[in-house]
Amino acid sequence: MSTVTLTAYNVKTKEKNVPILDAVITKTSRGAYMAQGNDGKGNKLTTLLGEEKALAAIEAGLAKKGW
DSSP: OOSOOOEEEETTTTEEEEEOEEEEEEEOTTSOEEEEEEOSSSOEEEEEEOHHHHHHHHHHTSEEEOO
16 A cells, blocks of 8 residues: 555535544454544544554554554
8 A cells, every 4th residue: 555545434514535634543342443533624533444554544644543
């Protein structure tokens, strides 16, 4: 993966592929990775990620490690 982007579906505005700003990646109790952040307009965004994409986003500096 050369370019990593974190996007999510915005439930409030019903927009797809909204970029996540100020992302924090956490691990769930079952071992899945979850990115939480906002869209810059005050709406919270959350999405589930695979391990490879989550670790690549942390390495690229797009997200902080939350565990």
